[in-house]
Amino acid sequence: MWKTIKRWYHQLGSPVYFYRFSSAVLPWLLPISLVVLAVGLAWGLAWAPVERYQGDSYRIIYIHVPASSGALMGYIAMGVAGLVALVWRMKMAEVMLKALAPFGAVLAAVSLVTGALWGKPTWGTYWQWDARMTSMLILLFLYLGIIALQSAIRDPRQAARAASLLAMVGVINVVIVKYSVEWLQTLHQGSTLKVIGESSIDDAMKWPLLISMLGLWLLYAANVLMRARTEVLNRERRAGWVRKLVNRP
Template sequence: MVWQTLKRWYHMLGSPRYFHTFSSRVLPWLTPIALITLLTGLVWGLAFAPSDYQQGNSYRIIFIHVPASSGALMGYMALGVSGLVAVVWRMKMAEVMLKAIAPFGAALAAISLITGSLWGKPTWGTYWQWDARMTSMLILLFMYVGVIALQNVIREPRQAARAAGLLAIVGVINVVIVKYSVEWVQTLHQGSTLKLFGESTINPAMKYPLLISMLGLWLLYAVNVLIRARSEVEWRERRSKWVQTLIRTGGK
């Protein structure tokens, strides 16, 4: 039963045309939900959450730093999975996703580095340190940039997807290093205080706005990916009848 359902989903979402119809139904409500959630979390965190007893108000950078960092890491995992499916099964939608997921992920990795550095100065006394967490995060940004660059350099889209897919798969190792760098080696960066399982060690008055802005930014990431994937699908399927009709009627 479950297997059958999964197989049906795989085939449906693997079809560019089905994806296009599906995403045009999802976007009109996902977009406002993402924006409202993100703004709620940020306003709550910036103006209403209590200040930290040690850091004062500089800690409020957390409400964008942690959502951006976790988004960049999750996005890269999704990029790795798309890369694997694109390289092994040559699935068209995986190739599309490989292209759609990377840009916003790169932006989030950059945000993570910049906000982290601006938080580090008042807290640690330095903007930057070549320690494990920061260095591996910088490599994550380079991996994103590499995947995007490969796709732009190779003209033939299917070949580009193969090359970028391989690079995406290799880079997954780096995600593991980023995640565990704070536990394996001594770094300036603190360990995680937000736990999915078990008890978080962050104050609940700070935890809820953080979780809400995290959810909001992830949803906005999804919106960004859907928009990019739709244009890529329309371009790749431009000779098909359904895209031709779509253009002629100016439909969604």
């Protein structure tokens, strides 16, 4: 098992192998992600039952929760990529760090907007500076900060090191986002969907939510692979395998 993981680790660390791997995966991953996401959203927005207290306004969770979870998972992935880039100086980790940031920033922004829209009919206000919402806003700024660093520093290796440090430090904020409703008194409701333990959400509402989350995660993965492929070609443009690929009839 460990030998298999180690072999995959070194193989995916090779730009050539990664490009070939992504070429094989993307034609399947992208359409599957779109179909799964469409099924989850259609089920949740059109056919899930009406919530007892919030009525139909609760249906925004089928966008809000997947976006929030995707933004958190994406940042954790950036933190891991940043650690690998700093400790082992792996170029593909630097590529993945750059590829993860844009879509993660979009998801963080979607989470904030949908949360505000949900908050108005639920709490009577679009925004409150409570722990969950404020830490999510900070997460968006961290994403934008990483994107800005990578754009401002011309040397890709130096840009990757600076972005890696910010990504690793920012993981602390991910923990705050996740557990703020448990540690602090906030306006935001607690978690109703739990991986471990019994969820408080009804199964008729839970399954379309889980499917929507899976679809968005797969779409995030497809987006990252496409961005990473572009970055790999840009960085390796002088390599022989890229020249053969470009000149191939």
